[in-house]
Amino acid sequence: MEIAEVLKLADELIFAKTGEHIDYLQKAILEGTFQGRTYPKIAEETHSSEGHTRDIGSELWQILSEGFGEEITKRNFRAIIKKAKFDNFSSAIGRVGRDYVAINNFNICQERARSPTEPANPQPTSKQLHIDLGDAPEIFRFFDRTSQLSTLENWIIHDRTRLIALLGISGIGKTTLSLRLIDEIKTQFDYVIYRSLRFSPTLDATLTNLLQIFSKQSEIPQNIETKISQILDYLRKYRCLIVLDDVQMLFSSGQLAGQYKTGYEDYQLFFKLIAEVCHQSCLIFNSWEKPREIARLSKEYRPVRCFVLGSLGEAAKEILKSPKLSDEETWSNLIDIYQGNPLWLELTATLIRELFGGRVAEFLQCEMPILDEGLQFQLSLPFGRLTAAELAVMVHLANQPESVAVSQFFNKIPFSPSEIVNAVRSLGNRFLLEAIEEEKITLFSLNPVLKQYVQSRYLSN
Ligand SMILES: Nc1ncnc2c1ncn2[C@@H]1O[C@H](COP(=O)(O)OP(=O)(O)OP(=O)(O)O)[C@@H](O)[C@H]1O
Ligand SMILES: [Mg+2]
Structure with a gap:
């Protein structure tokens, strides 16, 4: 059997079982496994976490095993497929299809259950595109990012992802990439909106701002719950793409990464609702700090993804x-x-x-x-937010000639093991640490620019 046939069959089996088509990651796992690639490699290529990729993989093998009536695993998949004939498996869909009826009784998000013949990319619900990019910077030049654009486009258009966290260190190109993405896929939407949160607006102010775009003439409600519910109605009624930039401005200084400032905690609920509630839109938020809840949300809800942007x-x-x-x-x-x-x-x-x-x-x-002066200033922004334990970890690391394991910090800096472990994780969520997975150990280090910055600012006399 050819891989194209396998993908078609898998799509039909998954649809019969779950009412959803094969998504980008499932497709990558099947193709990758067929070509002999490991989970870490597939995770890297799809910008997904290894744990998430493995979880989706095991669900996938279970669906295929049920359908084919024999145990299929990542190990034996290739061998089974190579000797199989497409016709032998066509009855599998009927077998799995019975389950779908039961599952579908609980499928509260009916609009996601398309028939296999329906197009995966439905046309926009209205002909008119409303685009409001507010104070987005104009992009004069744009180089490459081809694979990143295609992954994001797949997540949004094909997989119907509702919430995407576009993360990465300051200056790596999040704003530029999201604006280019808007340009490439805007015709698929009814509303396209970009707003920067650089001046830390409250959720109430952000919602009012969004509602003004949707309902030009109508009155904006006073109460925040009604505002949220109106926004969700619009996201259901229209296909909208909303980019909220500079989300790190909602997070506290002097605390571990991704903790909302006092008075901003309701953004967390808003993002959770965007992920949970059934609608046909996508919200992308850009940040150089990973919000604490996003890892959990992306594990629990399929329509939530994290994308960490790296080197150009x-x-x-x-x-x-x-x-x-x-x-x-x-x-x-x-x-x-x-x-x-x-x-x-x-x-x-x-x-x-x-x-x-x-x-x-x-x-x-x-x-x-x-380090140019402008670059030093850029780096001073995330460093100004670090906790004492995080700073101690950075200073200790900047002194090490080699990468070190977490346990090697214990007794070397004046913090408890719990404080050190939390600080290391938080620095990872700020994209300030490099982690290397060795066979039985994870080692951490600083890239040369950060190392130089820490040495010159915190270690020289
Ligand atoms: N793909 C690209 N091609 C050309 N220039 C780029 C590209 N990506 C980023 N740049 C340039 O790099 C600079 C930083 O990009 P950008 O502002 O998008 O980064 P950012 O990740 O949003 O940073 P911050 O987190 O500080 O907001 C800009 O001057 C931008 O023009
Ligand atoms: Mg930016």
Whole structure:
């Protein structure tokens, strides 16, 4: 049997069992397994967590086993499929289909249960696109991010994901990517809205702002519960794409990552409702801190996903072209040192242009990395939010020549093991730590830019 046939059959089995079509991750697991890839590799390629990928995988094998009447696992899937004939399995759908009737009795979100012949991407419900990008920055240039755009598009259009957290360190390109995504998929929606929360508006103010877009003439209710319920009505009635940017501005300073400031806790409930309640829209929020509840939500509810944005990779060379830098053969090295972070590279490229006449090779001969003043300011923003224990972990790490395990912090810094463990996890949720999975141990380290920043700001006399 060919993989295309397997995917078609799996789609029909999954639909018969759950009333939903095969989603992006399930498809990636089947294709990846067929091609001999491991769960960690599939998770990496789909920007999903390994745990989530394994969970979805085991559900998938169970559905396939029930359908085929023999145990199918990740280990034997390929062998079974290779010797199978499509016709032998067509009766499987009927077997699993019986369950669907029972499951469907509990399916409170009826509109998600499409028939297999219905298109996976229904047309927008109205012809007119309302687009309000508010004070979104204009994007003058955009390089690559092809795979990231296609993953996000798949999640939104194909999988009908309702809530996406677009996460990553400051300057990595979240705002730019989300605006480009809007540009690519806006015609699939009735309403497309972008709002930045950079001035920390209350939920009440944000909801009022959104309702003004939906209901231009009608009166906006006073009461926050009514506002939430009206927004949810709009999200049900219309297909909307809403991007809320700079969500980190809702979180506290001096506390572990992702804790809402006093007076902002109701955003947590709002995001939970967006995930839980049945509607046909998608809310993306961008943040350089991972909200605490999102990991749990993305485990519990299928329509919730986290996307962590990383290096721009080789495409970052395009950024180095406009300030007319020379020594192109050394650019990959520069990109590696500055983590492929577009903002860090833009700032450093200007410095190289101004002080080194654009000669990257000469710049790289200095003790690396050199941190431009603008870059130091950028880094001071997340560091200004750290707890004492987090800062102690960063300082200890900046002193280590090698990566270290969590237990190696114990007794080295004046905090209890619980405080240290929580601090390490929180630093991960701020994207300030690199974690490497070795065979039996997880090791942590700082990237060269952060290491240099900590050494110069907290360790030099
Ligand atoms: N794919 C890209 N192509 C070209 N330039 C990019 C790309 N991504 C980001 N940039 C540039 O990098 C800079 C930082 O990008 P952006 O503001 O999107 O980052 P961010 O992750 O939203 O940062 P913050 O968390 O601080 O808001 C901008 O000047 C932007 O133009
Ligand atoms: Mg941004």
